[in-house]
Amino acid sequence: MDPDRDSEHELVERLRAGDVRALEETYRRHGARIYRVCRYVLGSAADAEDAVQEVFLKVFERARQFEGTSRLSTWLHRIAVNHCLNFLERERVRRATRLDDGENELACPRSTLPIDVAGATESKQRLESLLARLPTEHRSVLVLREIEGQSYRDIAETLSIPVGTVMSRLARAREKLARFIGRPRAAAQESVNGEHKP
Amino acid sequence: MNVTNDSPNDEACARTREQLSAIADGELSTSAEIARHVERCAECAEFAAQCAVLSSSFAPLRELDPPPHVAAHVWTRIEERLAHGRTVPPRTRHAWRARIGSALAGMAASIALAFTAERLCDARSNAVRGEAERALNVLARVARDGDDLRSLDARPERQLVRAHLARTEKTR
Numbered sequence: 001m002d003p004d005r006d007s008e009h010e011l012v013e014r015l016r017a018g019d020v021r022a023l024e025e026t027y028r029r030h031g032a033r034i035y036r037v038c039r040y041v042l043g044s045a046a047d048a049e050d051a052v053q054e055v056f057l058k059v060f061e062r063a064r065q066f067e068g069t070s071r072l073s074t075w076l077h078r079i080a081v082n083h084c085l086n087f088l089e090r091e092r093v094r095r096a097t098r099l100d101d102g103e104n105e106l107a108c109p110r111s112t113l114p115i116d117v118a119g120a121t122e123s124k125q126r127l128e129s130l131l132a133r134l135p136t137e138h139r140s141v142l143v144l145r146e147i148e149g150q151s152y153r154d155i156a157e158t159l160s161i162p163v164g165t166v167m168s169r170l171a172r173a174r175e176k177l178a179r180f181i182g183r184p185r186a187a188a189q190e191s192v193n194g195e196h197k198p
Numbered sequence: 199m200n201v202t203n204d205s206p207n208d209e210a211c212a213r214t215r216e217q218l219s220a221i222a223d224g225e226l227s228t229s230a231e232i233a234r235h236v237e238r239c240a241e242c243a244e245f246a247a248q249c250a251v252l253s254s255s256f257a258p259l260r261e262l263d264p265p266p267h268v269a270a271h272v273w274t275r276i277e278e279r280l281a282h283g284r285t286v287p288p289r290t291r292h293a294w295r296a297r298i299g300s301a302l303a304g305m306a307a308s309i310a311l312a313f314t315a316e317r318l319c320d321a322r323s324n325a326v327r328g329e330a331e332r333a334l335n336v337l338a339r340v341a342r343d344g345d346d347l348r349s350l351d352a353r354p355e356r357q358l359v360r361a362h363l364a365r366t367e368k369t370r
Contacts, residue, residue, distance in 0.1 A: 146256040171219035178248040
């Protein structure tokens with residue numbers, strides 16, 4: 001018998017029954033990890049706060065749909081990453097449709113602002129800014145692997161993609177990141193060009 | 199270019215880097231083929247070293263937890279939204295910043311409105327007067343809604359306001 005598994009099973013049953021205290025317990029157990037994922041996939045603390053709210057509200061609404069075939073944490077991560085990717089896509093479309101070329105310079109997303117990466121003194125900030133310049137599908141796998149420590153199988157399950165795709169996206173993400181670190185200007189240029197390759 | 203499995207070429211390098219990345223994650227064991235490739239390919243050897251360095255550089259990002267007041271605030275908002283329905287917006291500090299930004303944009307639009315009104319009074323030709331009136335209407339709407347000029351949906355409106363403000367600037 002696995003006490004953690006039993007406790008999770010009980011928690012899920014309470015969530016399905018619409019128990020708000022069960023949602024609070026889920027937030028207490030998993031909130032910080034979900035915040036981290038949202039924070040680094042979205043590249044913004046404020047957007048991450050909004051995203052965490054949305055994720056847990058969705059969890060509460062969809063608890064009855066959770067079949068229990070995956071772990072609760074995997075399901076939460078899936079909802080979080082999908083929410084973040086949808087949010088980023090909506091933002092991209094919104095900007096593309098509302099702004100003409102002359103205004104892009106003023107209102108381009110945070111992830112494409114041409115900041116001086118080489119001048120950043122804090123390595124954490126520098127890594128965050130480089131991470132934000134990766135295409136979203138690469139950023140997601142890298143966050144789940146490097147920050148959440150998920151296995152390839154868990155990442156595949158979270159993102160609903162084959163393990164082979166996880167492997168290739170991670171390698172591409174690392175190649176890009178290594179290139180950005182070596183040539184900071186390439187980071188800004190590639191993100192401005194909107195490079196999105198699998 | 200040599201295209202055997204373990205010789206450097208684009209395809210072999212791409213495959214080897216996927217494997218090196220997986221090896222760095224402990225998801226794959228190394229093989230003689232990979233070792234031979236890395237021995238002959240300086241770029242893949244460098245990539246293997248970078249994978250290890252990159253992984254350790256992520257350590258500080260793993261430590262991030264939301265500050266306690268943020269965690270508490272987010273839960274309070276979740277409870278409020280559960281009680282009042284999903285139509286209630288997230289209203290985080292981000293939203294407050296956006297409101298302040300809108301208020302500032304509204305003030306800027308009001309100032310532009312004042313200049314435009316002044317210009318309207320001075321306008322001598324009907325063409326200039328017509329343009330100024332249309333620009334005035336757009337700016338009045340922006341100021342009323344506390345919105346940003348960039349949020350104007352119609353491109354002709356933006357161009358009209360821009361052209362008018364540029365002309366106003368020149369004649370001031």
